[in-house]
Amino acid sequence: MFALPLTDSAVLRPLEPWHAEEFLYHLDRAREHILPWVSPAFVARDVGEARAVLQRYADKRACDGGGIWGIWLDGRLIGGVMFVSFDTALGVCEAGCWLEPGAQGRGLITRAAERIIDWAVDERGIARIEWRTKSGNERSIAVAQRLGMSHDGTLRQVYPDGAGGRIDLEIWSVLADGWRARRAGRACSPAIIMSADVKAELDGLMATFLGAFANPGGARPNVEAIYEVFIPEGMIISNVGATPVIYDLRQFVEPREKILTDGTLTEFREWETSETTEIYGSIAHRFSEYRKSGYLHGEWFEGGGTKTTQFVKTPSGWKMSSLAWDDEPA
Structure with a gap:
């Protein structure tokens, strides 16, 4: 068998x-x-x-x-x-x-x-x-x-x-x-040390991050999960405009929790469409393309962009240390 x-x-x-x-x-x-x-x-x-x-x-x-x-x-x-x-x-x-x-x-x-x-x-x-x-x-x-x-x-x-x-x-x-x-996009250089167990753990962290702000069908988003997947000192950076906007975890989570629960942004989801992950010992990097959709002020929208995410291995397992994103033009 x-x-x-x-x-x-x-x-x-x-x-x-x-x-x-x-x-x-x-x-x-x-x-x-x-x-x-x-x-x-x-x-x-x-x-x-x-x-x-x-x-x-x-x-x-x-x-x-x-x-x-x-x-x-x-x-x-x-x-x-x-x-x-x-x-x-x-x-x-x-x-x-x-x-x-x-x-x-x-x-x-x-x-x-x-x-x-x-x-x-x-x-x-x-x-x-x-x-x-x-x-x-x-x-x-x-x-x-x-x-x-x-x-x-x-x-x-x-x-x-x-x-x-x-x-x-x-x-x-x-x-x-x-x-x-x-599948071609997932292929990586032989120089990269790729552990299947580590890759699975990083996949899980990214899935939790993307799912933390989902609110389909009126479901309450699990924004607290962001504090679980990031190190306490983690940074999240928006590079959509001319100048990067740098958030700590609280600054990133609180305004998004509000719009996801007060009816401003509903039926929201975002998901990866492709990714390349590189693991070097106790640090790792992931480059992702993603899509998103939902209703903003009652009007349907769709979009996408790219994310770059850094991970570090800690005594309690792998964690995100920083994430930056840029959206495609509207």
């Missing part, structure tokens, strides 16, 4: 019906965390149901219509990725994921999704990879963004939620040409 390394301690391999008991134990740890976001039929409650879930994907795989792969971290199943659908005639597939809470923040889902998308594009000729998620599932949306996907649109109230309401479903996608370009 094959296993693809994701980090020094994590591997990706097929999740088969004979894994039913292990899959059930994993779901017991993940159940409350993933139940709001996945199909109830996926969250099996006994071994028979667990085996049936995995058998459905085995049958899809046998018909070349899907598949499921598990992620094992230090020998324990902690989540996975799947092709919900896979149509080589149309050249379109839908990817998805799930993860237990104790394994978050390591970049494992992004790495696993990259592996199966690489295979779909390079070996199977897939032209379009879709990612479908409920509008409130910020972690899933963040994965789509880290994969360089674009938000195609939202299917409003597309099906019942089981509690008398209806669910909005977001559609994200990446095309094969865009995927190859993103």
